[in-house]
Amino acid sequence: METQDWFGELLPGTFDEVFAAPGQPRPHYRSLLSRMTSLSREELRARLGLIDLAFRDQGVTFRLHSEEQSPERPFPLDILPRLIPAREWEEVVSGLVQRVRALNAFLNDIYHDQCALRDQVVPADLVLAHPAFCREVAGIDLPFGVYTHVAGIDLIRDASGTYRVLEDNLRTPSGVSYLLANRRVMTQAVPDLLRGQKVRLVEHYPDLLLETLRSLSPRDVVDPTVVVLTPGPYNSAYFEHMFLAQQMGVELVEGADLYVDGGRVWMRSLSGPAQVDVIYRRIDDAYLDPLCFRPDSMLGVTGLISVFREGRVALANAPGSGVADDKALYAYVPRLIRYYLQEEPILANVETYLGSDPDQLEYLLAHARELVIKRVDQSGGYGMLIGSEAEPDALARYLAEVRRQPSCYVAQPRMELSAHPTYCADTERFEPRRIDLRPFILSGEQIQVLPGGLTRVALKRGSTVVNSSQGGGSKDTWVVG
Amino acid sequence: MTAQGTQLRVQHCTEYRYPLEAKDSFNELWVSPVDSATQSLQAFQLQVDPEVMVRSRDDYFGNRVHYFHVATSHRLLRIASRAEVLTFPAAEPRAVEVASLEPLRPRFFEFLAPTRRIPLQGDWAALLGFPLPGMRDDLLSYLLAAAHHLHARFTYRVGATSVDTPLQDFIASGQGVCQDFAQAMLALLRQARLPARYVSGYLATGVGAEGSHAWIEAFFPGTGWVGIDPTNDCPAGISHVKVAHGRDYDDCPPLRGVRLGGGMEQLSVEVRVEVGP
Numbered sequence: 001m002e003t004q005d006w007f008g009e010l011l012p013g014t015f016d017e018v019f020a021a022p023g024q025p026r027p028h029y030r031s032l033l034s035r036m037t038s039l040s041r042e043e044l045r046a047r048l049g050l051i052d053l054a055f056r057d058q059g060v061t062f063r064l065h066s067e068e069q070s071p072e073r074p075f076p077l078d079i080l081p082r083l084i085p086a087r088e089w090e091e092v093v094s095g096l097v098q099r100v101r102a103l104n105a106f107l108n109d110i111y112h113d114q115c116a117l118r119d120q121v122v123p124a125d126l127v128l129a130h131p132a133f134c135r136e137v138a139g140i141d142l143p144f145g146v147y148t149h150v151a152g153i154d155l156i157r158d159a160s161g162t163y164r165v166l167e168d169n170l171r172t173p174s175g176v177s178y179l180l181a182n183r184r185v186m187t188q189a190v191p192d193l194l195r196g197q198k199v200r201l202v203e204h205y206p207d208l209l210l211e212t213l214r215s216l217s218p219r220d221v222v223d224p225t226v227v228v229l230t231p232g233p234y235n236s237a238y239f240e241h242m243f244l245a246q247q248m249g250v251e252l253v254e255g256a257d258l259y260v261d262g263g264r265v266w267m268r269s270l271s272g273p274a275q276v277d278v279i280y281r282r283i284d285d286a287y288l289d290p291l292c293f294r295p296d297s298m299l300g301v302t303g304l305i306s307v308f309r310e311g312r313v314a315l316a317n318a319p320g321s322g323v324a325d326d327k328a329l330y331a332y333v334p335r336l337i338r339y340y341l342q343e344e345p346i347l348a349n350v351e352t353y354l355g356s357d358p359d360q361l362e363y364l365l366a367h368a369r370e371l372v373i374k375r376v377d378q379s380g381g382y383g384m385l386i387g388s389e390a391e392p393d394a395l396a397r398y399l400a401e402v403r404r405q406p407s408c409y410v411a412q413p414r415m416e417l418s419a420h421p422t423y424c425a426d427t428e429r430f431e432p433r434r435i436d437l438r439p440f441i442l443s444g445e446q447i448q449v450l451p452g453g454l455t456r457v458a459l460k461r462g463s464t465v466v467n468s469s470q471g472g473g474s475k476d477t478w479v480v481g
Numbered sequence: 482m483t484a485q486g487t488q489l490r491v492q493h494c495t496e497y498r499y500p501l502e503a504k505d506s507f508n509e510l511w512v513s514p515v516d517s518a519t520q521s522l523q524a525f526q527l528q529v530d531p532e533v534m535v536r537s538r539d540d541y542f543g544n545r546v547h548y549f550h551v552a553t554s555h556r557l558l559r560i561a562s563r564a565e566v567l568t569f570p571a572a573e574p575r576a577v578e579v580a581s582l583e584p585l586r587p588r589f590f591e592f593l594a595p596t597r598r599i600p601l602q603g604d605w606a607a608l609l610g611f612p613l614p615g616m617r618d619d620l621l622s623y624l625l626a627a628a629h630h631l632h633a634r635f636t637y638r639v640g641a642t643s644v645d646t647p648l649q650d651f652i653a654s655g656q657g658v659c660q661d662f663a664q665a666m667l668a669l670l671r672q673a674r675l676p677a678r679y680v681s682g683y684l685a686t687g688v689g690a691e692g693s694h695a696w697i698e699a700f701f702p703g704t705g706w707v708g709i710d711p712t713n714d715c716p717a718g719i720s721h722v723k724v725a726h727g728r729d730y731d732d733c734p735p736l737r738g739v740r741l742g743g744g745m746e747q748l749s750v751e752v753r754v755e756v757g758p
Contacts, residue, residue, distance in 0.1 A: 117590075124590040135541035135732075259505070261552050263536070291507045291739045302739050303507045303550055309538065 006037060007421050008431035015161040015418040016432060017082060028085045028480055035193060036080065041428070044079075048423065050189035051079055058181045076473035077182050078422045079190065080430060082437075082455040086200070086481040092155070092163055092439070093449045095347030098337060100151050100441045103170060103324045105340035107147035111138045111320060121339045122332050123356075125407075127323055131377070132171075134285060134320030136292045136305055142318055143216050144445055149316040150209070150280075151441040152176075155347070155453075157418035164348045164415070166436065168333070170325040171317060172282045175454040176440050177240035180205060180247075182454075182476040200451035200479040205440070206247035209280075212444040213248075216314035217277040224277035226250045227267060229258070231283045231299045241282050255283075260303035265313045278314040279304075285319045327376040327410045328354055351413055355406035364411040368399055371411040388414060420475065422457055434458040437477065452477035486521065486567035487719045491683050492753045493693070495736055497558040503743030506551040511681060511725040511733040512562045513537075513545045520723060523565040530559040544725035544733055551740075560736065568719040574704040579623065580616040581702045582675060589676035589700060591728055598664060598729040599648060605668040608652050610634060613673045620675075624699055624709050625716070627669055631662055632714035644730070659712040660730055663695040666711045667729065676700040678726045680708060681733050685720035685754045693735055693752055698726060722754065 010016050018029050025033045039047070055077055084092075109116050110127050111134075117124045127133055152173030154166040183202050186194060210226065217224035230241035232254050245252035257268055258276060266273040281288065287297040289304040307313045323329065331352040334345045353360040353371070364371060368387045375383035385398045402409045419432035439453030455475040493512055497503075516522040527535055527547055535549045551558065586593060595601035606613050611630045614623040635655055642650070642657040648668060651661040663679055670677035677699045684694040696710040696717055706726075708717025717723070725733035 118588075120587065124587055125594065128590050129594050138541040139539070260507075260550065263534075263550075291509065291737070295739060302505065306507075306536075306548060310536075 006430055008424075008427070008429050011416075011419045011432045013159055014416045014432070014434075015157050015159055017157075017418055017420040017435070019421075028083050032081070032083065032193065032197065047190050048079055051077060051185055054185040054189045055181075058185060076459065077185055078457060078473060078475045080421055080423060081186065081193070081476040081478050082420055082435060083478050083480050084452065086479055089451065089479045091346070095163070095345070096153055096439055096441050096449050097447045098341065098343060098346050099153060099165065099168070099333065100148065100443055100447055102333065102337040102340050103151070103168065104146050104148060104443060106336050107318075107321060107324050108142070108145040109340070110323065111140065111147075116336070116339060119339070121335055122329065125356075126326065126329055126332070130323045130326060130329075132285065132320065132322030132326070134323075137309065137318065137320050140309055140311070143314065144443075146443045147318040148321045148324070149212055149216070149318075149443050151443065152438045153441060155437045155439065156350075156415055159416045161418065162348060164350050165330075165333070166350060166415070167327070168325040168330060169438075170321045171284070172237075173438070173440070174237040174240050174282075175438050175456075176205060176450070177237075177243040178474055179440070179450075179452070179454040179477070180243075182474060186476045194478075197478060197480050202450055202452060205450050206244060208442055208448055208450070209244065210248040210250070212442045212448070213278045213280055213314075213316055215444040216316060218311050218314060219275075219277050221277070225267070225274055226278045226280065227253045227258070227276055229253055229255070229279050229281040229283060229301075231287065235282070237282065244280075255287075255297075255299045255301050258301045258304075260301060260307055263307060263310060263312060265301065265304060265307050276313060278316065280316050285322065288315075288319060327352075327374055328356060328407070331410070350415060353411045355402060355409035355411075361402075361406045364409070365399060365402065368395060368411070370414060372414050373398065373402065373409055373411040376408055376410055386414065417458075420455075420457070422459075422473075422475070431461070433461075435475065451479040486569045487756065488523075488758055489566050489568060489683075489685055489720075489722055490753075490755045491564045491566070491722055492561070492751075493563075493683070493735075494559070494561045494751045496560075496749045497743075498747040498749075499556050499558075499743035500747075501742055501744040502554040502556065503558070503740050503746075504552065504554045506555070506558060506738060506740035508549055508551075508560075508736060508738035510547045510560065510562075510736050511544055512560075512564075512735055513547065514564050514566050514682070514722050514724055515545070517723070519569045519571045521567040521569075523567060525564045526562065528559075528561045530557065530561075531555050540732075542725070542727050542732060544727070564722070566722055568722065570719055571707070571716070572704075574621055574701040574707045577620050577702050577704075578616065579614045579618045579620055579673075579675070581620070582700070585700070585702060586674060586676070592676040592678045592700070593671055593674060594728070595671070596729045596731070598731060599668050599671065601668075601671060603649075605665075605672045608649075609665060609669055611669060613669075614675070620699070620701060621707075624670075624675075624707075627666060628709050628711040629714050631666055631711040635662060635665070637662070637712060644734075659695045662712040663697050664729060666697050666709070670697070670699060678706070679729045679732070680717070680723055680726045681730070681735065682724045683722040683752060683754050684710075684713075685722070685756050693750075694721070695730070696721065720756075 020026050116122050148170040152169040155163050156166045213226045228245040265276040267276050283299050286293045287299040289300050290297045290302050292305045337345045353364045355361050371387045373385045417434040420435045421430035422433040424431045435455050435457050437453045440450045442448045455477045457473040459473045513525050514522050533549045537547045540546050638656040651657040667677050680696050698706040698708050701707050727733040
């Protein structure tokens with residue numbers, strides 16, 4: 001049968017998103033697959049060509065840190081979308097909302113009374129010795145007690161199909177522009193696939209974001225001034241900064257476009273200075289304000305933190321949010337959910353061994369081959385070691401570093417990320433590739449989760465690294481039904 | 482010294498002269514004496530030239546910070562503060578053993594942890610030539626002996642070090658100023674796992690009186706924070722005027738600022754502390 005011919009073999013010991021068994025698609029994929037497989041090879045090739053064209057048209061690119069030459073490259077989008085049944089998604093949403101509520105409660109606590117530290121729910125050093133712990137913003141009462149207004153929580157599905165949180169991103173998570181571009185490309189290039197699927201909309205994200213940002217405005221005005229603060233075109237996510245500013249209809253600014261005067265933040269403009277109420281900042285804490293943080297920063301706005309402290313400008317996300325997305329603190333999030341919300345965690349963590357704990361360190365060193373080891377202070381797949389794939393001397397060198405600074409490392413069992421058939425140009429077949437999911441959660445007065453999220457795909461055969469900074473691709477993600 | 486307390490008047494004047502126009506100068510100051518059981522703040526005034534609005538807040542450690550912004554072009558920035566305080570002798574701390582701090586350590590994480598200026602790599606006790614305490618040692622006796630040792634081991638010399646001289650260099654050269662003495666003592670106490678914090682302030686008489694002063698405070702169960710001055714080999718007393726405390730100098734420098742332009746500044750600082758009405 002045609003279906004068999006198009007799809008590669010399933011990966012052993014892995015949850016396949018599409019097939020319950022070879023040749024047996026899961027119910028929510030049936031109508032999409034029958035439409036796909038009714039296409040002739042030529043029709044499929046034509047659609048692939050259209051996606052490629054629509055993608056170039058959007059100008060969606062991602063800049064890699066290591067690429068010096070022609071740094072802009074397209075972010076490959078697969079033709080076969082990832083589908084999540086609505087009922088399954090609702091469960092994920094309640095887990096995400098719960099997690100973000102607890103993380104915001106934790107941030108509000110450590111910048112005020114520090115009850116979680118007194119009650120020893122979390123070791124004090126994890127917070128107080130953390131480079132992202134920001135004493136400059138302690139004691140400030142933020143609107144709704146929210147610190148992380150835009151969160152990206154990375155989810156994976158284990159071999160049994162259970163969703164698990166892999167990582168929290170609470171500082172300046174990126175990727176939402178790819179999600180939006182993916183949907184736009186799919187709508188333009190393959191509208192026939194979307195038809196009749198009852199796919200939940202994502203196009204209104206810029207409106208939701210703007211509404212969330214406006215709700216933070218310290219001034220009670222009809223049309224508060226919101227800006228997007230970018231480090232500039234050399235940042236890997238500059239495209240996204242530009243895109244979101246454009247979509248929200250607000251100014252994209254760099255540090256030099258803003259200044260502080262009379263205890264307020266102002267934006268230089270041709271029509272004279274305009275008072276700024278809310279800054280959606282996409283630059284790191286360390287560069288925000290040279291008076292408080294790095295005095296050599298050319299990207300920030302001098303005096304900004306004092307205005308923030310006095311409540312005359314809102315910063316999203318709030319400085320100091322990074323303490324709560326630390327890879328070691330991650331292990332304590334289930335405890336934080338119980339402590340602040342008196343609820344059981346809905347979404348499971350991945351089991352985590354902490355280098356800071358002598359017993360867990362011993363286990364980590366003894367079982368390095370079965371583990372994925374990460375530096376707590378790095379992200380995006382940098383500073384990470386996959387024990388089973390490392391060359392012996394690379395492993396030895398890495399473990400020597402772990403022994404030297406054990407508290408800088410955590411380890412997790414190697415997760416068999418779920419797989420999804422993905423079109424491979426070389427074989428002209430859909431072969432299983434590992435995927436994850438980054439949903440975006442907006443917190444203001446309420447918490448809102450954009451349906452679906454960015455599904456990232458490890459494009460290399462057998463790879464489990466899905467980060468866009470490591471050369472991954474993506475899929476449009478449809479919450480259906 | 483009388484039952485009415487000792488009256489001290491502090492004048493602290495900092496002047497920056499710029500060869501070129503400076504503007505957009507943002508500054509934070511830790512200069513206002515604290516108001517506490519042993520130190521009553523009677524009056525405090527702060528004057529900035531060019532004239533600007535000065536605001537204040539409390540920082541993470543509970544210190545009062547004054548801050549201001551000079552937006553306009555200027556060639557001179559002058560910050561003058563005057564304070565009047567009444568100081569009272571502190572009661573002798575309740576005698577405790579070093580061991581009594583054991584259960585309290587989690588509460589004082591920040592005053593035990595390494596900082597950029599006082600890293601806990603290396604054996605400070607050996608470098609300073611002073612032993613770590615035994616569990617049964619009397620806390621006050623140990624602290625006074627440590628202060629006495631540092632006083633004898635190092636020479637106080639103005640200009641021997643700068644604000645950014647690493648602790649190791651001070652120890653190697655054997656001479657420095659009050660800030661170096663205080664940070665050396667903090668290194669020793671933190672290695673000994675005794676919660677201790679850096680104190681900035683003023684001193685009426687004795688060594689260090691020509692400028693701002695610095696000493697340390699150690700925690701005594703049943704009493705609270707107790708000041709010890711290693712530069713002068715004594716407990717902090719009625720001649721010490723405390724302004725702020727932190728983990729090290731960086732948490733409470735007298736002045737921190739960022740500006741545009743101005744060129745190579747000329748700085749002059751004058752501090753006067755007078756006793757009596």
